[in-house]
Amino acid sequence: RVLVMTYPTNPTGVMYSQDELNAIADVIRDKPIFALCDEIYSELNYDQPHASMEHSLHDQVVLMNGVSKAWAMTGYRIGIMCAPKKITEQLAKVHQSITTTEPTPMQDAAEEAFKNGMNDAIPMKKEFQKRRDLLYDGLAKLGFKCVKPQGAFYIFAKIPDGLEQDDTKFNYDLAEKAHVAVTAGSCFAQGGQGYVRLSYAISMDQIKEGLKRIKKYIEENKNK
Structure with missing residues (x-):
């Protein structure tokens, strides 16, 4: 059995605490269950140091990461995996049969990132935090309800009452009338209906403009 863990997560940006991960680890410890942990936004x-299941359950964790987010190398498609040797040996057999080699320049760039760029994401993280706070506060003033993200660069927000509650219809209507692109919450999983995901991987000026357009859209469409 495999327990899949993703944190911080898309679309909510919610993090686990280390205590929460320790409690989950205690449930599966010494059982034939592995934790597959996607930590691409680590x-x-x-608001807290990154928590990892690897600290809780070293011998039963397969840890996945890469350079797409922290080093903004999305198009390079470089991923890494860390796991106990007995797992890695078996996964390597599968990997070599289904995956072609990444181009050498991309591997060299990823190696440089991991060797000499471990602090490169710090300025970006500070900037994303400013953008998160701006978007979160702006949405709250407009009547959106959402949990404040602890990581990644997304906000998962409940569509305010008085507006179209079908998130797909709302998504298209907002794009057509306000020229603001969001993602319908139902695209992610059951339970996402009535929500939209907004990304703040854009400039502060773009966030301000987007909030201005959403405000105008709500004023023109609420309770209609």
Whole structure:
């Protein structure tokens, strides 16, 4: 069995605490269950140090990461995996049969990032935190309800009452009338209906403009 853990997560940006991960680890410890942990946003945590299941359950964890987020190398498609040797040996057999080699320049760039760029994400994290706070506060003033993200660069927000509650219809209507792009919450999982995901991986000026357009849209469309 495999327990899949993703944190911080898309679309909510919610993090686990180390105590919470320790409690989960205690449930599966010494059982034939591995934790597959996607920690691609591990460098982008705002309110607490990054917590990892690897600290709780070293011998039963397969840890996944890469350079797409913290080093903004999305198009390079470089990922890494850390796991106990007995797991890695088996996964390597599968990997070599289904995956072609990444181009050498991309591997060299990723190696440089891991060797000499471990602090490169710090200024970016500080900037993302400012953008998070701006967007979160702005949405709250407009009547959106959402949990404040602790990591990544997304906000998952409940569509305010009085507006179209079908998130797909709301998504298209907002794009057509306000020229603001969001993602319908139902695209992610059951339970996402009535929510939208907003990304703040854009400039402060763009966030301000987007909030201005959403405000105008709400004024023109609420309770209609």
